Amino acid sequence: MSDTLLELINISKAFGSIEAVRDVNMCVGKNEIVALLGDNGAGKSTLINIIAGVFQPDGGELHWKGQRTNRWDVRSGRVAGIETVFQNKALALNQNITTNIFMGRELTNWLGFIHHKKQHAEADRLMREIGFTSSLISPYSKVGTLSGGEQQGIAIARALHFRSQLILLDEPTSALSLVETNKVFAFSRKAKSEGTSVLFISHNIYHAFDLCDRFIILDRGTVMVQATKQDLGSVDKLVKIMETLAKSGKVSLEGHLG
């Protein structure tokens, strides 16, 4: 990790009386794949939504490339180069694939009219690049007719097209078959090789260990452990940490890393 891309300092967010995340400090460097792990309700999705700009944090600072950001919303996040592949995929099921890929950022002329041909050609290229090989699916297919994995693929194609600097993958593999999971991994590695960072949110420890360089473990809204793959050595250690956390709610990295 050479330079820091994204840094969160003391980020907090509450929904009513429930503190979803509390004083979270974490960072994502350039060109790395970071895992954000934790059980259901640990605050992973809240954190992702804060980074993506969907939620405004109640307190704390968000730094992008060393600069403190003032108002961070979806649009400014997009402009900076953050692309989110949401858990619910953020798709419109009655629209075709092209509309979904370019959702909110259509290729238009200065009057706002859409370059349909250009969009469809680009959608066609992206779909083949990430491995849509079925002749039954064209850029005009309605997204609602695709399988869950294919829908995830559309959301990833969207991130691919916009050459993002940081891709947030929110539970990308939870609905996928093994083959399709491997595709997502292949894509994430490809993104890294092109200089893009990936923040991979999952509660599947094995998937995460396979893919990621560094691990941030959340529990009940706070960061409990930060460790690199070298620190951990094997997936068993990661499993043990998670188990201890679930049991006691406390863990010391040193104790486990010995």
Place this chain on the structure above:
Amino acid sequence: MSTNQITPPGLTVVHPLTDGLAGFMRRNRNPIGAFVMMLVFLGLMIASNSRVFLNPLAYTSVLTTLPIIILMATSLVFMTTGGVIDLSYASTIALGAWGFAILVKNGYSPFAGLVFAILLGALVGLINSMLILRFRLQSLIATLGMLFFTRGAVNILSDGKSIPLPNIQDTFFYQVCCGKIGIVPIQIFWGLGFATVTWLLYSWHSLGSHIHIIGDNEESARSMGIAINRVKTFTYVYVGVASAIAGVFIVSILTTFWPNTGEGYLLVILAAIFVGGNPLIGGVGTVVGALIGSFTVGFIETGIIAAGLDGFYTRFAFGIVLIVSLLGFRTQKR
């Protein structure tokens, strides 16, 4: 998935909006079906009363009121696609008509009257969008309230009296807006022109695309950074402006403002939208269908009265066409 063959580049890629007559027929089979039903009705009436129906004047009279239906039905597709409905237009028509009439009566140019009417229509649209977006009322309820409120306002403003504009037929404005080319009333071209603008916005502009996405899944639209409130406000203002223009057309054609202007159009226009194949669920819709639906409804409405039948046959025919065409949509869903 991996065993399937790879699509050769560019083989199956045909743009849905440019795939020719066959594609047009396939996508619009519902409104076209309803239109054919209407033609059958018309055929029956010609057979029973050929003297009236072979008289071209009967069709001229259709073309007089049809533009109003076209104007409203096509612009309201923005509403149904966005998953909402605007009922207030029937009164906004009257407000626009009043604004136009009061200025012309006081000696202003009809063009100034048109601008004033458009401003009034936009104002109603803004109030609608404020009630719905800011105060979170449901669109049906908010616009129903505005339907009554605006009608009441028009009655108060006009003192419940009509405003005759006897000199309007001598103006240049009248020649441009509702004169005649041969026996064809000009306003039909304005109606079609407006429908074309709506279609361009709806099918070719990013705005139309955003409306589709918002009506389909508002949560997705929000997380992908679409300016939901701005897009929705535009649609309410657009319908308001269209209503006001429709009001100006009605006043110009009748050369008189009536406080109950537009009342009769409320349900007729909704019928045109639904016969045109626009469902009430968001994310789906067709401006071309609404246009065809307008023709269906307009011909039934005026045709039956021109045939010398009683007005209640109109409602009867509407009922049959609406129900049968909606049954047709049902069977289409797998």
